[in-house]
Amino acid sequence: MSDTAKARAEQTARASYGKLLARIASRTGDIMAPEDALSEAFAEGLKTWPERGVPDRPEAWLTTVARNRLIDAQRRGKRMVVTDEVPEMPTLTSDEDEIPDERLRLLFVCAHPAIDRALHTPLMLQTVLGLEADAIGRVFLISPSAMAQQLVRAMHKIGDAGIHFSLPARSDMAGRLTAVLEAIYGAFSKDWIDGASDFSAEAIYLAQMTAALADEAEAQGLCALLLFIQARRDARLADGVLVPLDEQDMALWDQAMTAQAETLLRQASAKSTIGRFQIEAAIQSVHAARARSGQTDWRALSQLYAGLNCLYPTIGGAVSQAAAVGRDAGPGAGLDMLAKIDPAAITTYQAAWAVRADLLRRASRLSEAREAYAKAISLCTDAPLRRWLEARAAALPLH
Amino acid sequence: MLVTTDWLQPAHTATTVSMIDGEERIQDGPFAETKETLGGFFVLNVPDLDAAIAWAKKCPAARHGKVEVRATAMGG
Numbered sequence: 400m401s402d403t404a405k406a407r408a409e410q411t412a413r414a415s416y417g418k419l420l421a422r423i424a425s426r427t428g429d430i431m432a433p434e435d436a437l438s439e440a441f442a443e444g445l446k447t448w449p450e451r452g453v454p455d456r457p458e459a460w461l462t463t464v465a466r467n468r469l470i471d472a473q474r475r476g477k478r479m480v481v482t483d484e485v486p487e488m489p490t491l492t493s494d495e496d497e498i499p500d501e502r503l504r505l506l507f508v509c510a511h512p513a514i515d516r517a518l519h520t521p522l523m524l525q526t527v528l529g530l531e532a533d534a535i536g537r538v539f540l541i542s543p544s545a546m547a548q549q550l551v552r553a554m555h556k557i558g559d560a561g562i563h564f565s566l567p568a569r570s571d572m573a574g575r576l577t578a579v580l581e582a583i584y585g586a587f588s589k590d591w592i593d594g595a596s597d598f599s600a601e602a603i604y605l606a607q608m609t610a611a612l613a614d615e616a617e618a619q620g621l622c623a624l625l626l627f628i629q630a631r632r633d634a635r636l637a638d639g640v641l642v643p644l645d646e647q648d649m650a651l652w653d654q655a656m657t658a659q660a661e662t663l664l665r666q667a668s669a670k671s672t673i674g675r676f677q678i679e680a681a682i683q684s685v686h687a688a689r690a691r692s693g694q695t696d697w698r699a700l701s702q703l704y705a706g707l708n709c710l711y712p713t714i715g716g717a718v719s720q721a722a723a724v725g726r727d728a729g730p731g732a733g734l735d736m737l738a739k740i741d742p743a744a745i746t747t748y749q750a751a752w753a754v755r756a757d758l759l760r761r762a763s764r765l766s767e768a769r770e771a772y773a774k775a776i777s778l779c780t781d782a783p784l785r786r787w788l789e790a791r792a793a794a795l796p797l798h
Numbered sequence: 799m800l801v802t803t804d805w806l807q808p809a810h811t812a813t814t815v816s817m818i819d820g821e822e823r824i825q826d827g828p829f830a831e832t833k834e835t836l837g838g839f840f841v842l843n844v845p846d847l848d849a850a851i852a853w854a855k856k857c858p859a860a861r862h863g864k865v866e867v868r869a870t871a872m873g874g
Contacts, residue, residue, distance in 0.1 A: 511847075512813075512824035512851075513813035513824060513825075513826055513847055513851065513867075514826055515826035515827070516826075518826075552810060555810075555811065556810065556811045556826070559807040559808070559811040559869060559871075560807060560811040560812070560813060560847050560867075560868075560869050561845075561846045561847045561850070561869050562846065562847045562848075563845070563846035563847070563848065565846070565848070567848075
């Protein structure tokens with residue numbers, strides 16, 4: 400079985416799965432029974448398509464298999480909801496066009512305010528992309544059975560509490576879309592830098608889908624942000640040690656992906672509604688520009704972080720701003736900015752200690768830098784980052 | 799003698815709404831604080847949970863306490 404056949408099967412199955420589930424669930428309001436049957440059909444497709452080729456009409460294929468699985472399950476007297484569900488499975492005849500794409504409705508249901516926020520991302524991965532609870536649990540560090548139980552409970556709630564598969568009213572759109580985008584971002588940031596499985600490709604798929612279906616500036620902004628970061632994936636480690644962004648080997652950056660991100664960011668800014676994800680994407684765009692200019696524009700980064708922290712203040716943003724200001728206006732200015740952050744909020748925040756250590760090193764305050772590095776290392780849970788901090792600390796001159 | 803009765807969907811399908819100090823909070827699950835008790839109820843006929851939540855936000859009790867939204871399990 401070739402890798403391309405496998406990849407193509409996965410891609411087709413994934414797109415069809417989400418579309419079919421969105422279609423059936425938005426018609427019937429029930430997500431449990433069709434999810435069970437479709438996930439079996441999906442697994443079947445992933446097994447047979449790479450060998451026999453992807454069928455001409457993958458949706459019709461999945462529908463037929465899912466319908467058969469539903470009937471089997473009813474015969475076996477399993478927990479399937481018997482009755483109306485079977486006829487509700489869409490019948491695709493040979494002359495019928497592709498089913499309409501209602502996956503956006505499904506995304507809004509998964510990130511509904513009445514669903515526990517911690518489950519937004521897992522629900523999307525399961526219902527839109529057809530991932531198994533075990534795979535989701537592994538990345539979220541939750542046991543497969545606990546993950547499956549939480550997902551089933553959430554799917555019951557969708558049906559029993561009456562969460563409808565409708566698009567939010569215009570007045571609610573911004574808030575509801577933010578929840579969807581944050582859940583997608585959540586999937587992307589569950590990334591273990593030292594190589595364990597992650598959902599970055601899945602998150603990008605969801606972000607691209609949302610940007611295509613929602614036509615909103617922030618959806619395009621998020622998609623651009625993820626593509627900028629993903630484009631540098633191969634450059635962020637060297638021999639198991641983290642390489643900071645401004646020192647990465649630019650030959651390892653995926654320039655085609657960066658160009659895609661730039662296009663999306665331009666399209667987003669043409670809509671003239673600013674938002675958190677667009678500013679974060681713009682920050683990444685400044686870093687990417689080093690491939691053309693040969694240097695990092697720290698002034699532009701300082702200003703973008705100032706904007707981000709006005710619009711969407713976070714401790715992480717404040718610390719990053721101090722780092723950028725320190726590189727632009729000198730380490731003293733960066734340290735002043737760090738001093739303005741509430742100390743209680745950063746005493747155990749690794750990134751704040753790493754930034755402080757770097758600024759002290761640049762200010763030649765070596766003994767304080769050494770202490771800050773020690774503190775940052777003690778708080779660090781990520782091996783490549785810890786090795787980098789240790790190397791920096793070891794490279795400090797003695798006097 | 800019997801005035802009204804209903805059968806509700808399980809507690810884990812509840813959604814809790816509050817508007818304390820004008821800040822909208824919508825949470826998955828029933829309200830769980832042991833000191834709070836049920837103070838009254840409203841029966842609404844609405845098409846979906848979003849509509850029920852919109853009414854719950856307008857409920858005067860949501861301004862100083864919590865309103866738990868539960869669907870009926872009796873159908874209709």
